[in-house]
Amino acid sequence: MPEVLTLAARDGQATGPEADPSSPLALRGLTVSYGEKPALFSVDATFPAGAMSAIIGPNGAGKSTLLKASLGLIPRVSGQVTVFGQPLAAARDRIAYVPQRASVDWDFPTTVIDVVLMGRYRKLGLFGRVSRAERALATEALARVGMDAFAGRQIGQLSGGQQQRVFLARALAQEADLYLLDEPFAGVDAATERAIIDLLKELKAQGKSVIAVHHDLSTVTAYFDHVFLVNVRAMAEGPVDTTFTPSALAETYGGRLAATQLADLALTVG
Amino acid sequence: MGVEFVQFSLTPILIGVLAAVACALPGNFLILRRQALIGDAISHVVLPGIVVAFLITGTVAAIPMLLGAGAAALVAVVLIEAIRRLGGIEPGAAMGVVFTALFAGGVLLLEQSDTSGVHLDVEHALMGNLETLIWLRAEGWSSLIDPVALAGLPPELPRMGFVAGSIAVLTWVFWRPLKLSTFDEGFAQAIGLPVSAIGLGLVVTAAVAAVAAFDAVGSIIVIAMFICPPAAARLMTDSLSAQVWWSVFFAILSAIAGYVLAGYGPIWLGFSNSVSAAGMIATISGAILGLACLFGPRRARVGVSAGA
Amino acid sequence: MEAFLDALTLQAGYNAALVAIGAALLGFAAGTAGSFLFLRKRALVSDAVAHATLPGVGIAFLIMVALGGEGRSLIGLLLGSALSAWIGLLLVEWIAHRTRLAEDAAIGAVLSVFFGFGVVLLTVIQTLDRGRQAGLEDFLLGSTAGMLLQDAQIIAIGGALVVAAIWVLRRPMTLVSFDAGYAAAMGVDTRRVDLAMMGLVMAVTVIGLKLVGLILIVALLIIPAVTARFWTNRVERVLWAAGAIGGVSGYVGAALSASAPDLPTGPIIVLIAAALFALSLLLAPARGVLAASLAHRRFQRRVHRRQGLLALVRGEPIHDPLTLRILRAEGLIRADGVATDKGRAHAAKIARDERRWDIARRVHQDTSLTGRYDGLTPIEDVFTADQIADFDARLGPPQPVGF
Numbered sequence: 001m002p003e004v005l006t007l008a009a010r011d012g013q014a015t016g017p018e019a020d021p022s023s024p025l026a027l028r029g030l031t032v033s034y035g036e037k038p039a040l041f042s043v044d045a046t047f048p049a050g051a052m053s054a055i056i057g058p059n060g061a062g063k064s065t066l067l068k069a070s071l072g073l074i075p076r077v078s079g080q081v082t083v084f085g086q087p088l089a090a091a092r093d094r095i096a097y098v099p100q101r102a103s104v105d106w107d108f109p110t111t112v113i114d115v116v117l118m119g120r121y122r123k124l125g126l127f128g129r130v131s132r133a134e135r136a137l138a139t140e141a142l143a144r145v146g147m148d149a150f151a152g153r154q155i156g157q158l159s160g161g162q163q164q165r166v167f168l169a170r171a172l173a174q175e176a177d178l179y180l181l182d183e184p185f186a187g188v189d190a191a192t193e194r195a196i197i198d199l200l201k202e203l204k205a206q207g208k209s210v211i212a213v214h215h216d217l218s219t220v221t222a223y224f225d226h227v228f229l230v231n232v233r234a235m236a237e238g239p240v241d242t243t244f245t246p247s248a249l250a251e252t253y254g255g256r257l258a259a260t261q262l263a264d265l266a267l268t269v270g
Numbered sequence: 271m272g273v274e275f276v277q278f279s280l281t282p283i284l285i286g287v288l289a290a291v292a293c294a295l296p297g298n299f300l301i302l303r304r305q306a307l308i309g310d311a312i313s314h315v316v317l318p319g320i321v322v323a324f325l326i327t328g329t330v331a332a333i334p335m336l337l338g339a340g341a342a343a344l345v346a347v348v349l350i351e352a353i354r355r356l357g358g359i360e361p362g363a364a365m366g367v368v369f370t371a372l373f374a375g376g377v378l379l380l381e382q383s384d385t386s387g388v389h390l391d392v393e394h395a396l397m398g399n400l401e402t403l404i405w406l407r408a409e410g411w412s413s414l415i416d417p418v419a420l421a422g423l424p425p426e427l428p429r430m431g432f433v434a435g436s437i438a439v440l441t442w443v444f445w446r447p448l449k450l451s452t453f454d455e456g457f458a459q460a461i462g463l464p465v466s467a468i469g470l471g472l473v474v475t476a477a478v479a480a481v482a483a484f485d486a487v488g489s490i491i492v493i494a495m496f497i498c499p500p501a502a503a504r505l506m507t508d509s510l511s512a513q514v515w516w517s518v519f520f521a522i523l524s525a526i527a528g529y530v531l532a533g534y535g536p537i538w539l540g541f542s543n544s545v546s547a548a549g550m551i552a553t554i555s556g557a558i559l560g561l562a563c564l565f566g567p568r569r570a571r572v573g574v575s576a577g578a
Numbered sequence: 579m580e581a582f583l584d585a586l587t588l589q590a591g592y593n594a595a596l597v598a599i600g601a602a603l604l605g606f607a608a609g610t611a612g613s614f615l616f617l618r619k620r621a622l623v624s625d626a627v628a629h630a631t632l633p634g635v636g637i638a639f640l641i642m643v644a645l646g647g648e649g650r651s652l653i654g655l656l657l658g659s660a661l662s663a664w665i666g667l668l669l670v671e672w673i674a675h676r677t678r679l680a681e682d683a684a685i686g687a688v689l690s691v692f693f694g695f696g697v698v699l700l701t702v703i704q705t706l707d708r709g710r711q712a713g714l715e716d717f718l719l720g721s722t723a724g725m726l727l728q729d730a731q732i733i734a735i736g737g738a739l740v741v742a743a744i745w746v747l748r749r750p751m752t753l754v755s756f757d758a759g760y761a762a763a764m765g766v767d768t769r770r771v772d773l774a775m776m777g778l779v780m781a782v783t784v785i786g787l788k789l790v791g792l793i794l795i796v797a798l799l800i801i802p803a804v805t806a807r808f809w810t811n812r813v814e815r816v817l818w819a820a821g822a823i824g825g826v827s828g829y830v831g832a833a834l835s836a837s838a839p840d841l842p843t844g845p846i847i848v849l850i851a852a853a854l855f856a857l858s859l860l861l862a863p864a865r866g867v868l869a870a871s872l873a874h875r876r877f878q879r880r881v882h883r884r885q886g887l888l889a890l891v892r893g894e895p896i897h898d899p900l901t902l903r904i905l906r907a908e909g910l911i912r913a914d915g916v917a918t919d920k921g922r923a924h925a926a927k928i929a930r931d932e933r934r935w936d937i938a939r940r941v942h943q944d945t946s947l948t949g950r951y952d953g954l955t956p957i958e959d960v961f962t963a964d965q966i967a968d969f970d971a972r973l974g975p976p977q978p979v980g981f
Contacts, residue, residue: 232952
């Protein structure tokens with residue numbers, strides 16, 4: 001990237017748009033399109049380290065797209081992604097990913113513990129033996145989500161909430177520093193939601209960074225430290241207290257957030 | 271089970287078994303990936319492949335035929351992928367366009383070349399000639415350790431053996447990435463697995479199996495071997511490794527029972543002629559699948575009420 | 579060439595003319611019925627239906643022989659093939675609905691097992707005294723020699739009947755293939771329409787057996803539909819365009835085949851359809867590969883240009899090499915990356931539009947904005963000149979853009 005360096009040097013602009021190397025995930029000018037319509041346009045974002053961040057926006061605003069493009073799962077028209085100041089490929093070991101529950105076939109012939117062990121693939125490789133230590137690690141990950149009793153269960157027999165916990169256990173088994181979750185609370189029971197949020201807060205306490213696509217505006221202030229509002233373009237970014245305001249939400253959601261909802265939110269946000 | 275069996279039945283049965291296993295192994299993953307019909311597409315383009323090989327080389331020798339069939343399979347895979355991506359066409363329709371068009375080209379070329387004197391047998395390409403892969407030089411079971419007799423083995427046997435063995439090894443080596451990327455492609459990609467390469471590798475492996483098997487069992491019956499044993503196995507168990515073992519078992523069972531029934535069934539019924547072994551193998555594999563659909567312990571979709 | 583023109587103008591004999599008309603009708607019916615399958619994303623069901631005809635042909639032959647007949651009656655053979663195709667179709671549905679197997683596996687299993695069983699029956703028939711002359715191989719690849727008058731009549735009449743049936747069913751058919759849920763809400767019995775369409779697919783298959791063979795009839799059900807899809811986004815037009823493509827392929831193919839000895843009907847018809855497909859894939863105006871790749875390049879340039887100008891507005895350095903290249907090529911920045919006067923002018927317009935959008939989004943928090951603020955849609959496309967003038971009036975003094 002010599003071009004960037006010379007440009008920055010000549011204009012004397014060392015600050016601003018340069019990716020902050022301490023940020024677990026920084027996006028610069030990220031544009032993604034499905035066909036001729038941008039799903040995301042020139043999005044800049046700098047997620048803070050050691051915090052819980054929510055990606056918020058209306059349906060079709062590109063929330064999941066943002067996560068997937070950050071992970072290189074879908075091609076981007078333009079833009080850069082840096083993970084802890086490194087290009088994505090160099091930082092894969094530090095990322096754990098929890099896809100949407102509905103993105104896989106739960107009728108697949110495998111067991112809960114096998115799914116969790118998939119999180120160890122980068123360590124195990126093609127032939128690495130699943131040692132007692134590896135198995136213990138996977139079991140512990142299951143225990144942390146309260147699913148250790150289900151280790152041998154076929155995954156099709158799980159409820160929605162249990163499926164989500166298994167996916168989370170797989171992410172834990174990755175022993176990563178950054179956790180990317182796509183709608184982790186969608187369609188799960190209240191107990192699971194509680195368990196997941198406790199676990200995510202525990203991760204934060206250990207200094208890990210958590211970024212989740214989140215739908216439920218009423219829980220944002222309770223769950224998250226940092227929000228990123230998006231509707232094709234980046235709308236606002238910052239600490240929950242100062243950024244998650246009724247006016248920012250109104251701008252992000254346009255006409256899609258009813259006035260009554262906004263009034264309710266105004267109460268919760270304060 | 272004497273000399274005659276070794277001469278006339280042993281090698282066709284072995285070739286049938288190896289072909290069935292070679293196809294069933296990748297078939298397990300194709301079914302889980304909802305790509306079962308890629309086997310259908312690949313096997314239909316075998317015919318144009320061998321016709322072109324014949325037109326180029328002028329011979330009906332095995333190696334050019336296999337190379338031609340393999341090349342046609344690759345061309346088909348590339349075309350399907352290109353039409354799917356460039357044209358935004360759903361995979362089933364893209365397959366349908368490609369394999370029928372190539373097949374039509376093959377038939378046309380064949381009709382045009384018929385005048386050249388050498389007769390290329392469409393029926394064998396479509397239906398196989400398992401019965402003719404006999405071991406005339408065998409003089410009994412002792413021939414299995416007789417180098418002279420072994421040299422007279424039909425070349426299809428070592429060839430099919432090599433292909434089946436290679437596919438078994440590949441399945442074992444790439445077991446983890448195959449399983450992972452089949453279950454959760456997004457996650458596999460996120461942890462850096464080359465999911466496109468894995469998908470392509472699987473399809474190419476299936477193509478190799480189809481091409482190697484076609485001259486034994488015919489290009490259409492190969493489809494039964496890709497789909498029926500793994501599909502039946504899918505209804506027996508909830509573990510992928512157990513499913514693969516079941517599919518191998520069903521493949522072997524279909525091949526042996528199919529061959530024996532084709533050869534001896536009509537005689538038991540008082541007729542003098544045998545029927546197509548490859549056809550009977552497909553029929554038996556279908557019967558096994560039918561039984562699995564009715565009685566397989568894991569036949570129902572999990573999480574969805576039956577009939578929904 | 580002359581022979582081809584004769585055949586095209588139906589001057590090549592009564593049989594050939596009948597076959598050409600029959601092939602055109604059949605192609606039309608196949609195109610429309612196939613579009614229905616294609617729009618319902620079930621194109622390859624036709625593959626199962628087609629292969630499943632083979633055992634029916636064999637069994638019908640055996641029964642006719644057992645009853646003392648010759649076994650060559652086309653009607654009898656076609657009835658048998660229709661019956662076994664129907665059984666195959668029901669089995670596909672049964673497996674896909676009653677077990678955990680997906681439809682593709684069900685299709686593959688049915689087509690290969692039925693075909694395999696059909697091959698077993700063919701070997702049985704070949705051992706019969708009368709079996710050798712049965713001509714059943716024609717059902718695999720279509721009739722290669724000339725056709726009997728009776729066969730040609732069956733194809734022509736059958737084709738006409740199927741086209742008539744499609745005409746009767748055109749309304750519910752377009753409704754269901756456009757949006758099955760909506761059709762059901764309108765009171766259309768989608769299951770019956772589906773079944774009727776499957777019946778038509780089966781009829782097309784059976785009538786086409788003698789002409790193009792069971793393997794290639796699939797092509798007539800799939801290729802015209804996929805081809806038509808490149809030319810239009812509207813359901814009715816897809817149906818009728820596919821019918822036209824199928825009809826033309828059938829007619830021209832049959833004529834071409836009648837004009838020379840070495841040109842078997844089935845493959846020629848399919849190859850003509852495939853050629854139309856290839857042309858459409860490459861050249862169709864909106865959805866063709868050429869148009870789409872040009873459009874994508876244009877789109878990519880627009881995105882990069884716009885992002886580059888936004889960076890100039892904000893005084894940020896530009897990272898992306900493609901952005902730099904595009905801005906340089908348009909003379910918006912100098913080789914060393916500093917904005918030219920022209921670049922500054924463009925950036926100023928974009929800065930103004932961004933400020934207008936800021937105001938617009940604050941003023942219009944309604945659905946008219948939904949999805950339009952995507953960085954590329956010009957503000958003039960969304961708001962009237964009066965509204966924009968209003969935004970300009972509210973614009974305060976110049977302010978830094980961005981967060």
